[in-house]
Amino acid sequence: MKRKSNIIILTFIAAALFMSGCGYDKERYPGGVVKVYNWGEYIDEDVIAQFEEETGIHVIYDTYETNEEMFPIIEAGGVSYDALCPSDYMIEKMISKGMLTELNFDNIPNAQYIRADILQGSKAFDPENSYSVPYTFGTLGILYNTSVIGREINSWTDLWDESFKGEILMYNSVRDLFVAPLRILDYSINTTDEAQLREANQMLKEQKSLLQKYVMDQVKDAMISGSASIAMCYSGEVLTLQEENPNLKYVVPEEGSNYFIDSWVIPAGAENKENAEAWINFLNKPEIAYQNFEYITYATPNTGAIDLMDEETLNNPAVAPGPDILKRCEVFHYLGESGEKKYHQMWLELRSYDAGR
């Protein structure tokens, strides 16, 4: 009998724990809540606490690793988030599907700090600048270790150099991966032409045996430790990496590249739209934007934050790419379902291509 009652008590405790996880009652968070869905490691977590303290709004914070992972979750609508931070082409896709809502800029006065040329660039995916507030931006380039690579690197073709066999890392994500061969062939990085993609994919297949591996975040560890010496890399990682290993140098290849803008948006039907706008506004306070910049080290479009930076940081091309670099870079566009499918098929072929491992 004793044992039985113990089991019952345990069951009740488990049930109580389970239920306390569901539902956010108004009494507990009188200031309301805001459900934020952001990239992993894409904010200084102290900022969340500061926001909660200042506004009294409770933040429910989740993260994702890729735009593609985030998209179906928003589309399925099982979880309703109030603020998201997708990249350019994904914002374009979400706008085209009517999944976003226009922002009320009266609630986001700090949007005035956003760099004008970045807003101009944003028009590629958000023509009226009405759905998004840029959060970070940067370029795709080549990172290399000057102590191993004995020459100046300035072209994507250097990633096909046989003397670097086993030292090369490429991104494990299809659109980024294709930038290199498409730019070498002088095709647009947004092409959906089957023949052009085949040609690019053939180059990538030939390159596969030269690679050490396809990576995402591990590019950092590999480049710091020196287990790889030349890698495709987004500029945002560079500052942190250079602090750990001063031999690392970053370059945007002369053929041109991708430049991305990650922006805050609010999904259509968000339950706490005003809170989400307060969140976006808070992130654009100069000192908060600077605090986040220091943590994530991706270039910030916030002029208030830029004013707080020192000379050395401002002169680093990875942190603040000038107009000359941005001029030869293109933003990714949403390619439509058929376009995405083509890239996807190419990637599947590339990944299953046997490079003798």
Place this chain on the structure above:
Amino acid sequence: MSKKALAGPYLVWMIGFTLIPLALVFYYGLTDASGAFTLENILAITSEERIGALWRSLKLSLFSTAACLLLAYPLAMILKGMSVSKNSFVVFVFILPMWMNFLLRTMAWQTLLDKNGVINSILGFFGLPGQNLINTQGAIVFGMVYNFLPFMVLPIYNALTKIGNDTIEAARDLGAGSLKTFTRIILPLSLPGIISGITMVFVPSLTTFVISDLLGGGMVLLIGNVIEQEFTFASNWNLGSGMSLVLMVFILISMAAFARYDKDGEGAAF
């Protein structure tokens, strides 16, 4: 409170975390993006790349299962021969790594096998040339064996301990030599353990995508990676579910084949 009511939580568990998710996989696998019925997601397995990945997965998981069996059986025999106090210590040592997260252990192997990793540093110290260990099919099989070996050892050990010494002595009394005792008595009696060990190693090896990602560096595509790719990169849950259904068929076939040898579930590990 009746006994049936006590089963309630388990029922909720099974429905909520097994049956409903499974039904969702079936639903997504058999419909297209608009929700209409289609077999396209299942038939997609016939594309050259996907069927290639499936064969590669089958091949690698067969290798790893065979390697696990070859390593585990002698170990289980040794454990059976030891006194209880000694062998429980060995079993403990064997299970100890499982207290640590499987991902972390696999990442540790990444560091060990890396080009500038521990193993190559040791080789370099003795003036030996560095080996290209990681990002190969071999590294993936190694990772599978390392991670799943305990699942082979325990059921076999369990089955072996159930064989009474009197049975073995009887065989000896009737004139059987060591070899004959092994092939005619011990091996057949431990078969349920072997079968359940094979299932417990083969199935996770077949479906893994983490090991091939971490130790294969994205250079070797397994069927698990194909499915993962559909979910995380292509946002195509329908196709991913369709592929999962195909994989499920393979798993069910292998389990059905093995189940014939293990009617009483004697080899169950835990």
